Structure formats: structure tokens, C-alpha cells
Amino acid sequence: MTITVLQREPGEFWWGGVINEGHLMPFGDGPHSRDLRLTDDNQASPLLLSNLGRYIWSEEPFAFSFNEGTVTINHEQKIKLEEGHITLQGAYQHACMNHFPPSGDTPDKLAFLAPQYCTWVEMFYEPTQDKLLNYARSIIEHGFPPGVLIIDDNWMQDYGTWDFEKHRFPDPAGMINSLHELGFKVMLWVCPYVSPDSITFRQLRDKGLLMKHADGTPVLRRWWNGYSAVVDYTTTEGSAWFKRQLDRLVEDYGVDGFKLDAGEPVLPGLLDDVSQDVAWSRPILPMEDCECYARLGIGYSLSELRMCWKLGGQALIQRQRDKTHTWDATGLGGLIPNAIAQGLMGYAYNCPDMIGGGMDGDINSPDFCFDSELFIRFVQCSALFPVMQFSMAPWRVLNGDELSWCMDAVQIRTKVGPHLFELASLAAEDGLPIMRSLEFVFPKQGYHTIQDQFMVGDSILVAPVLIKGQRTRVIQFPEGRWLGDDESIVEGPAQIEVNTPLSRLPWYRKI
Structure with missing residues (x-):
């Protein structure tokens, strides 16, 4: 285990790790820690991004903690620290093109x-x-x-x-x-589980396509609908069967x-319904099974x-x-x-x-x-x-x-x-990203803490109401001229309280 300690720069804040912690981001003002090697908490990535143009990437999961003035990374393999990209968007663009480049494909237009x-x-x-x-x-x-x-x-x-x-x-x-x-x-809804009393279970067991314990018996994983075997989608044969x-x-x-x-990673020692972990058919990195699914x-x-x-x-x-x-x-x-x-x-x-x-x-x-x-x-x-x-x-x-x-x-x-x-x-x-923070589009203007507004691309500002009973809300308008859904025009930068009856979704287009 290697420990790398970085000094936070003045005014520096960070995003990344697990998406379900978005409401705690950006990190930096208070202590926070997360071990990405032991997370089954929605989408995640071995990436941290700074609003001052720095980022940390690793091909494998790592643990990180934020304390006063420092970022500490605990890692097994080498991490990559990139600097000099000036803004959050600059850091993201460099990380994206070098570590998760776009595929060229989109989901169906509908x-x-x-x-x-x-x-x-x-x-x-x-x-x-x-x-x-x-x-x-x-x-x-x-x-x-x-x-x-x-x-x-x-x-x-x-x-x-x-x-x-x-x-x-x-x-x-x-x-x-x-x-x-x-x-x-x-x-159609699908999952990687196989009912253990089905013909399919016996066929997959005999072909060696189920996750197994070291003694060769199939793993029975507890999930929200009971106990089931699991297709071993980490193998070429198992994933090919599922795709077929x-x-x-x-x-x-x-x-x-x-x-x-489903598709949660099988975490070591956390198959709480069995006494043994999965005996993978090949060396599996932490979280790799989730990626395979x-x-x-x-x-x-x-x-x-x-x-x-x-x-x-x-x-x-x-x-x-x-x-x-x-x-x-x-x-x-x-x-x-x-x-x-x-x-x-x-x-x-x-x-x-x-x-x-x-x-x-x-x-x-x-x-x-x-x-x-x-x-x-x-x-x-x-x-x-x-x-x-x-x-x-x-x-x-x-x-x-x-x-x-x-x-x-x-x-x-x-x-x-x-x-x-x-x-x-x-x-x-x-x-x-299609949906962007104000900090991403309008960097270094104090918008890094805004959690109740977002941008669609660079030109549409959306400010929903998120508090029960609220019929007015304050909207932060960045620089530019903004045409509202109510035909109002706002010259930014400005902070304005607007009426938000239950019938209204406030959104503005930059003109």
C-alpha cells in the first residue's frame, strides 16, 4: 500500500469518486473519506477532479480522504496526478480524452x-x-x-x-x-441472477458458467428477491452466453x-450469506466484475x-x-x-x-x-x-x-x-457532459457550491424548486443575457429572487 499526500491549493475543491455522494461535493471544506475498493454504491470511477485544473486518476480503485489542507490517497497501483489544466472543465477534458474517451455512439434518439x-x-x-x-x-x-x-x-x-x-x-x-x-x-428488465432450481441453472453449472467457490460449488448470492446463482460475466464464455x-x-x-x-461488485468477505468468497477463474481487480457486467x-x-x-x-x-x-x-x-x-x-x-x-x-x-x-x-x-x-x-x-x-x-x-x-x-x-454545473461552465466565479441549479450545455440555465412549500427562490445568474420561461430578461451576473408557483419550472436561455 502506498500513501500519497497532496496539499490543497487555496480555493481548491474536488469532485469525484462515487456519484451517490454528489450532495457532499465539492470536497475540501470539511473532512471526508471514501474507499473506492469497497463500494457498491451506484456508479463510480477512480477519478478526482479539481476546480483549479488538477485531477487524479488510477486504473484501479483507491481510497481517499480530505482533511484540513490535504488530500490523502491510499493506493495499490500507481496513480496519475495531472496539473496545469486551469479549470474544472479543463481537468475533465484532459482526463476524458486520455482515460475514458467518447465512443462515438449515443443511445437511441427517442x-x-x-x-x-x-x-x-x-x-x-x-x-x-x-x-x-x-x-x-x-x-x-x-x-x-x-x-x-x-x-x-x-x-x-x-x-x-x-x-x-x-x-x-x-x-x-x-x-x-x-x-x-x-x-x-x-x-426489458434483466439481471445476472439464475434461479437455483431451474433447468438453466443446471445447464450453466454443468458448463462452468456460474460464479463458484473454491470447492467448485456455485455461489448463491442474496439479493432483494431471495437467493440466486450468478452468471460469471467476468469470463469470455459467461459474458458471451448472457449476450446471446x-x-x-x-x-x-x-x-x-x-x-x-443489479451488477453490484462482489466485495471480498461481504457475501454475507455464504462462508466463502468467489473463486474467480482469473485474477480479478477490485470492481472489475462490476465493469464486466x-x-x-x-x-x-x-x-x-x-x-x-x-x-x-x-x-x-x-x-x-x-x-x-x-x-x-x-x-x-x-x-x-x-x-x-x-x-x-x-x-x-x-x-x-x-x-x-x-x-x-x-x-x-x-x-x-x-x-x-x-x-x-x-x-x-x-x-x-x-x-x-x-x-x-x-x-x-x-x-x-x-x-x-x-x-x-x-x-x-x-x-x-x-x-x-x-x-x-x-x-x-x-x-x-450534457448536464453541467455552473462551476463547469462559468469557472472561478464562486459557483462551486451551487447544488440546486444546473446548466444544459452552455446556454440553458435550470433552477427547479427543491423545498416543500417554496413559492419563491433565489437564482444565481452568471454573466450574459438570459431570457426566462416567463419572458423576463435578466442581465447577469446577478442574484435574483423569482416567483416559483407550483405550476412553474424556472429555466432561462442565454441570448
């Missing part, structure tokens, strides 16, 4: 022009062909644009047996063709892409991930970890800072969690406390992210003015959608 609609909250573990077609028609009937429809868990015969359950989906090819005719693209299942679904049924759920999504026009290691620059939609139905940093308050952190690690095509949160608890339970104001503000905050995603049907939980305000935010997305796709296409070439 992901930027219209919302995603996931079936999870509406159907939980009970999707059917009839429910899906009715849901798609309801989206259009209620005035929402057709977009990417995600068929979530339990469409398949069993975990690891990736084919439609024939009683609930008697004609999957016909269903997907009908969805295409309605204007939707279709993604996905390719067959594309070829046989016309599926457009996949929501690759995420790579399975490369090459499809639509791939959404919840877990990732490195792989900045790839055409993968990165969804934030499940958010709670709350106003704090575990819910709505975490969306903007975590998305900014995603962009700074090369994940340009980022997506907040399902609007309203992933619904911790059953929304259909009489004990669930639904907050319509929170839901509307969640829609508004998500509307100009690179990707936005509904799961709870807005027309089921809102009506009257509240539903129309939700639709207004979606119409803003429809208006700005072509610009979002233009920025996505540029990101595929230059690697720059």
Missing part, C-alpha cells in the same frame, strides 16, 4: 426527445401483455408523448431463463410490434434494449444501468440509485448534485430515478403517504435531465391543475428535446 415509462410502480411483479398495451394506450390518451417503455421484473419465465412467460405474454412479438406502431421503443440471450430477444421479438439491473450493455441502442465502474464515454444510460419519496438528499434533493457528479465521471447520458422516487414501500398501501407537491417538483426537476423516467402514472395520482402542471413540464422537455439530442451527439464526440 430517449432524449420523450420520457421513459417504466412499468414497475404500476405493475410491480405482475406485468402482462394486456396490461402493457393498455398502459401504452393510456399514456397517449392522457396527452403524454410515446417514449421508451421499460417492461420491468417478472416478464420472463424465470431468473436466468430469459424468454417471455407464455401465459401472461401469449404473443410477445405481436405486442412489441403494436407498441412500435404506437410510437414506443421497448426495453439479449441478442435473441432483439432478433426474435424486436426488443430495442435492456434495463440491466456493465459492458454487457454496450452495443444496444438502449441500455440502462444502475451500477457501473469506469466506462465513462460509453453510450450507456446511467440511472441514479433508487430515490425515496422525500425532499431530502435521499430523494429529490439528491438529483441535481448526483447528476452533476455523473457527468464529471464521463456518464453523459444520465437519468434520475423514477419520478417521485422508486417508491420505498407500496404506493397502493393505505399507509403510503403520497405527496403530490413532491411529485410535481420531481417531474419539473427531471424534465431537462438528459433522460427522464416515469413509473407511477401521473394521471392515476394527480388530476386537475396538478396533472396539467405535470404535463407542462413534459412539454418543456418536448420543446428542448432536439437540443438535448444535439448535446448527446456532441458528447459522443467530445465527451462533455
